[in-house]
Amino acid sequence: MPTQSDDLLWISSLRFLLKHPWQLALSILGVALGVAMVVSIDLSNSSAQRAFSLSAEAVAGKATHEIVGGGEQLSEQVYRHLRIDGGIRNAAPVVQGFGRLDGLARSFQILGVDPIAEGPFRDFSSQESGIDLASFIQGSATGLVSNPVLQELALEVNDTVGVSVGGVVVPIRIVGTIEVANERTEQALESVLVVDISTAQRLFDMRGDLSRIDLILSAEQQEQQDQLQIIRSLLPDGVEVQYAGSSSETLAQMTRAFELNLQALSLLALLVGMFLIYNTMTFSVVQRLPLIGRMRALGVTKSEILAMIMREAVLVGLIGTMVGIASGIALAQLLVRLVTQSINDLYFVLSVQELTITPGPILKATLLGLGATVLAAFWPAREASEAQVTTVLKRSNRESALMKRxxxxxxxxIVLGLVGGSLLLIPSGGIVVGYISLLLVIIGFSLTIPACMVGLASLFRPVLGALNGIIGTMSVQGLLSELSRTSVPVAALVVAVASTVGVGVMVDSFRVTVVSWLESQLQADIYVQPPSSVARFADAELLPELVEVLQQTQGVERVHSVYSETITANFGPTNLVTTSLGALAQQTYEIKRAESGFWDRFPNQRVVMVSEVYAYRHSVSLGDTIQLQTDKGLQEFLIEAMYYDYASDLGSVTMNREVYDRFYDNRAISGLALYASEGTPVEVLVERLRERADGLQEVFIRSNRGLREASIEIFDRTFTVTYVLRLLAVIVAFVGILSSLMALQLERAREHAVLRANGMTPGQLWNYVIVQTGVMGGMAGILSLPLGVIISYVLVYVINLRSFGWTLEFLVSPSLLFQAFGLAVLAALLAGMYPSIKMAQANPAHALRSE
Amino acid sequence: MRNSNIVDLRKLNKSYDEGTKKRHVLRDLELEVAQGQMLVLLGRSGSGKSTLLNLLSGIDRPDSGQVMIDGTDISLLTEKERTLFRRTHIGFVFQAFNLISTLTAYENIVLPLRLQGKKDVATEQLALHFLEEVGLADRKDSYPDRLSGGEQQRVAIARALAHEPSFILADEPTGNLDYKTGSKILSMLADLVRKNGRTMIIATHDREMGQIADRVLELQEGQLQEYKAIQES
Incomplete structure (x- = not known):
């Protein structure tokens, strides 16, 4: 209930805050850092999502439905049949793919359209939008880009740009620009090249085929059903009509786990920030206990005290949140590039040219920042208001109360930790439940930290006593006599360092697993791949003449090929990998489980193997069947083996080439593995192959080692964003411990002055303070190790499994643990440096005089 | 007779836990203080003076017994009710002055009035009037750390009187001051209390303070005895 006394109490509060600017700044920084992390990740994710949906929307246009082929392609005869025999007028053929424009460092979506049919679908690519039909479809390769792209390329209309698709460069003459109605469409089309459908067919080697046919069907339910019935009756086997956007929705879903994991990491930073807020608010309250006691004696009620402190927290939270949002936006500029890079490496081509700042993430950050501050400040505020007036005037009660509690x-x-642990046992629990249990384990562990510190002190005391005499013993004892104050920064440091251990062990485990998997997977001497738009996917093909030339190169003893494409299965779009290895595949594939006699059947029977990720995502197991759309219609294949595969978190299905050729007319190859004949050095052969490929197609010809290194490089790149977030969490913790130690040491100014008055030299005082902060760092370092290992265990066996379905080797490297311990001690020592110097230099007379 | 008493304590008991033992500080203590009386409460350190003041102000509660202040048994009130009661009925003068360091001299005086919801011009004038009464009108915007000990205690006296409480509790009001300043402050406090018709209880170990009092009591072994009676015996 606000009273008129509020203003004076509030004025008193504000003056107190302003009288302690360092303390205020550090509290604000704590909130700001946490909020900045959340905002930056949220904005990066939402910008990527928005860019994706804008481009999907613009490219899909006003289509309500689309017709897609079973295999990768759809015959253009279907379109003719539909339009002429079926009388479906609102239909437009589309050929779509990815490529690169010379001079620009990003992938472009290449949209092949028929401008005459485009009218009802896409405003920018239709005859009505002003496309000069004569030059656009004149037969030679021509295209349109948006005005900003033209400026970026420093070209003018009628200039030519090289477009590279799967390593083959085709010159395309820009015959005009895409006229966009608004900024939104302009943004969506900033990475789109519109070409005539026949040009696209040539670029993607899809002569006579389409990617899809867009349709606009009636909005009226019954009429739409009738139209669908007619359309379906006209479609050949394996060709389907589906809602427009189904494919893009499936694509968007792929990145959800990835984004969720990033968000969880950013929330971890906010959690560490909360420790910081709790700590500074506690300090602020403890410092003011005599003042609060006086106010209480004068008749200020508990609720007025509570309201006063909470109001301060809201002010700190508001300023911190605003600073955090501003810095989060700045940080997002960097992170969006890393997030986009990871998405491009892992999932699909995405170009995010600029950050999209929407109210959603800002509102969420405001609520989180304020909420976290209020939550963290509530307990210190409540403690201040609950204290009896008589006891408020006595400081030691607080410590004795904590020791009692x-x-x-x-x-x-322990109970919270156990609850968290048991939540992990729920088999159907998703990623969110996984993170909630992780949070409970972290909070549970933090609550045991004061007791752990008491235990560790008995180990530290004799050691430091022996090494540093009375000062060593005093330093340890000082921590226990102020346990309510010292345990919070130690807990903050423990959580921050443990999270770096957790993420570090997870990434290490992942890396080691991938390296060992690559070693078994890469058995051949040399690999040939065309450049692809998505680093981890082979979405481009090798030219048949190149395959021919390479196979017949001197020194090549044996060759096998792979082909990878996305086809429709009963579980949705599926990455189908075909290998020409037959039974020899057992030497390269690491099999998790297989039916007996699988390798006898794999070369020529209707059996496939699925990656463990695919099995996890679609809940399939050995003995199940999978239905694949083939050129011979929908066909069933028996799943008889499951293999480890870390190339993609979307999973894949592998079939022998001989079987594939029976069901698909496509003879394309997307990769070659070559074995050098005896006596031919691999590097010499690589050079020879490169010379022979020159001028045919731009391809990567790499030795086994080269490919392994390239794969690891991509792996490391996808984790860059994780490393950055981890680093930021450490910075938050560092600021936390810095503020806590400064506060603690400044608060002890009087005690230090007494020590100085009793003959302690400035050097000894420096020693005392620095040893104390070092001990705090040491304790935090020790305690962060078990928590870090627990976090990594949960990340590897629960979060990773629920997010991606991978089985990883769990590897805890001693050097990582040693680094973590060192990090904790170093952070504490650095943080203690300033207060220790300040204390040593302070005039004891002043400290003794001041109240 | 009892109805005109501003303070009426009956069978008051208070003890504290000291490890496994219980220390009885007040034992069946009885006290009546009439309106306008000035009472000095003597006692050695640890005799229970501060405990008695805490009970009188409602900061603490007795184990048993009645604490009637201005007709209200405050031992029966909730914590919040006692705080609100203190806000309106009691003025404090502490040994350590206990001014709010983040408020100016004037704001310290006006705070109890504001706590009561008074915000009009008359309130401000009342605060300024008491500031003038203690001779610090020119220091109204000074913060406590800019004032001497004597000046701080003068502000505390003005703060204790400004909201016109039923009675004033002073705990060793001159304990932190030199003899000369202490004497000046004490006579200023006594004059102002009498001039405004207030009741006051001063807790001290300084027997000389008895000179300004209407009554002098000594707290011994948890009970009160008239000081003159002790002297005579």
Whole structure:
């Protein structure tokens, strides 16, 4: 209930905050750093999502439905049949793919259209939008880009740009620009090249084929059903009509787990930020206990005290949130590039040219920043208001109260940890449940930290006593006598360092697993691949003449090929990999489980193997069947083996080439593995192959080692964003410990002055303070190791499995643990440096005089 | 007779836990203070003076017994009710002055009035009037750390009187001051209390303070005895 006394209490509060600017700045920084992390990740994710949906929307246009082929392609006869025999007028053929424009460092979506049919679908590519039909479809390769792209390329209309698709460069003459109605469409089309359908067919080697046929069907339910019935009756086997946007929705879903994991990491930073806020608010309250006691004696009620402190927290939260949002936006400029890079490496081509700032993430950050501050400040505020007026005037009560509550705290921590642990056992729990349980484990562990510190002190005390005499013993004892204050920064440091251990172990485990998998997967001496738009996918093909030339190169003893394409299965779009290895595939594929006699059947029977990720995502197992759209219609294949595969988190299905050729007319090859004949050095052969490929197609010809290194490079690149977030979490913790230690040491100015008055030299005082902060760092370092290992265990066996379905080797490297311990001690020592110097230089007379 | 008493304590008991033992500070203590009386409460350190003041102000509650202040048994009130009661009925003068360091001299005086919801011009004038009464009108915008000990205690006296409480509790009001300043402050406090018709209880170990009092009591072994009676015996 606000009273008129509020203003004076509030004025008193504000003056207190302004009298302690460092403390205020550090609290604000704590909130700001946490909020900045959340905002930057959210904005990066939402910008990527928005760019994706804008481009999907613009490219899909006003289509309500689309017709897609079973295999990769759809015959253009279907379109003719539909239009002429079926009388379906609102239909437009589309050939779509990815390529690169010379001079620009990003992939472009190449949209092949028929401008005459485009009218009802896409405003920018229709005859009505002003496309000069004569030059656009004159037969030679021509195209349109948006005005900003033309400027970026520093070209003018009628200039020619080289367009590279799968390593083959085709010159395209820009005959005009895409006229966009608004900025939104302009943004969506900033990475789109519109070409005539026949040009696109040539570019993607799809003569006579289409990617899809867009349709606009009636909005009226019954009429739409009738239209669909007619259309379906005209479609050949394996060709389907579906809602427009189904494919893009499926694509968008792929990145959800990836984005969720990034968000979780950013929330971890906010959690560490909360420790910081809790700590500074506690300090602010403890410092003011005599003042609060006086106010209480004068008749200020508990609720007025609570309201006063909470109001301060809201102010700190508001300023911190605003600073955090501003810095989050700046940070997002960097992160969006990393996130986009990871999405491009892992999932699909996405170009995010600029950050999209929408109210959603800003509102979420405001609520989180304010909420976290209020939540973190509530307990110190409540403690201040609950204290009796008589006890408020006595400081030591607080410590004795904490010591008394220690068993309860520890017990609660253990219970929370156990609850978190048991949540992990729920088999159907998703990623969110996984993170909630992880959060409970972290909070539970944090609550046991004061008790752990008491235990560790008995180890530190004799050691430091022996090494540093009375000062060493005093340093340790000082931590325990102020446990309510010292345990919070230690907990913050433990959580931050543990999270770096957790993420570090997870990435290490992942890396080691991938390296060992690559070693078994890459058995051949040399690999040939065309450049692809998505680093981890082979979405381009090798020219048949190139394959021929390479196979017949001197020194090549044996060759096998792979082909990878996305086809429709009963579980949705599926990456189908075909290998020409036959039974020899057992030497390269690491099999998790297989039916007996599988390798006898694999070369020529209707059996496939699926990656463990595919099995996990679609809940399939050995003995199940998978239905694949083939050129011979929908066909069933028996799943008889499951293999480890870390190339993609979307999973894949592998079939022998001989079987594939029976069901598909496509003879394309997307990769070659070559074995050098005895006596031919691999590097010499690589050079020879490169010379022979020159002028035919731009391809990567790499030795086994080269490919392995390239793969690891991509792997590391996809984790860059994780490393950046981890680093930011450490910075938050560092600021946390810095503020806590500064606050703690400044608060002890009087005690230090007494020590100085009793003959302690400035050097000894420096020693005392720095040893104390070092001990805090040491304790945090030790305690962060078990928590870090627990976090990594949950990340590897629960979060990773639920997000991606991978089985990873769990690897805890001692050097990582050693680094973490070092990090904690170093952070604490650095943070203690300033207060220790300041304390040593302070005039004891001043500290003794001041109240 | 009892109805005209501003303070009426009956069978008051208070003890504290000290490890496994219980220390009885007040034992069946009885006290009546009439309206306008000035009472000095003597006692050695640890005799229970501060405990008694805490009970009188409602900061603490007795184990048993009645604490009637201005007709209200405050031992029966909730914590919040006692705080609100203190806000309107009691003025404090502490040994350590206990001014709010983040408020100016004037704001310290006006705070109890504002706590009561008074925000009009008359309130401000009342605060300024008491500031003048203690001779610090020219220091109204000074913060406590800019004032001397004597000046701080003068502000505390003005703060204790400004909201016109039923009675004033002073705990060693001159304990932190030199003899000369202490004497000046004490006579200023006594004059102002009498001039405004207030009741006051001063807790001290300084027997000389008895000179300004209407009554002098000594707290011994948890009970109060008239000081003159002690002297005579």
């Amino acid at each position: 220690l068993p309860r705290f520890t017990g609660l921590g």
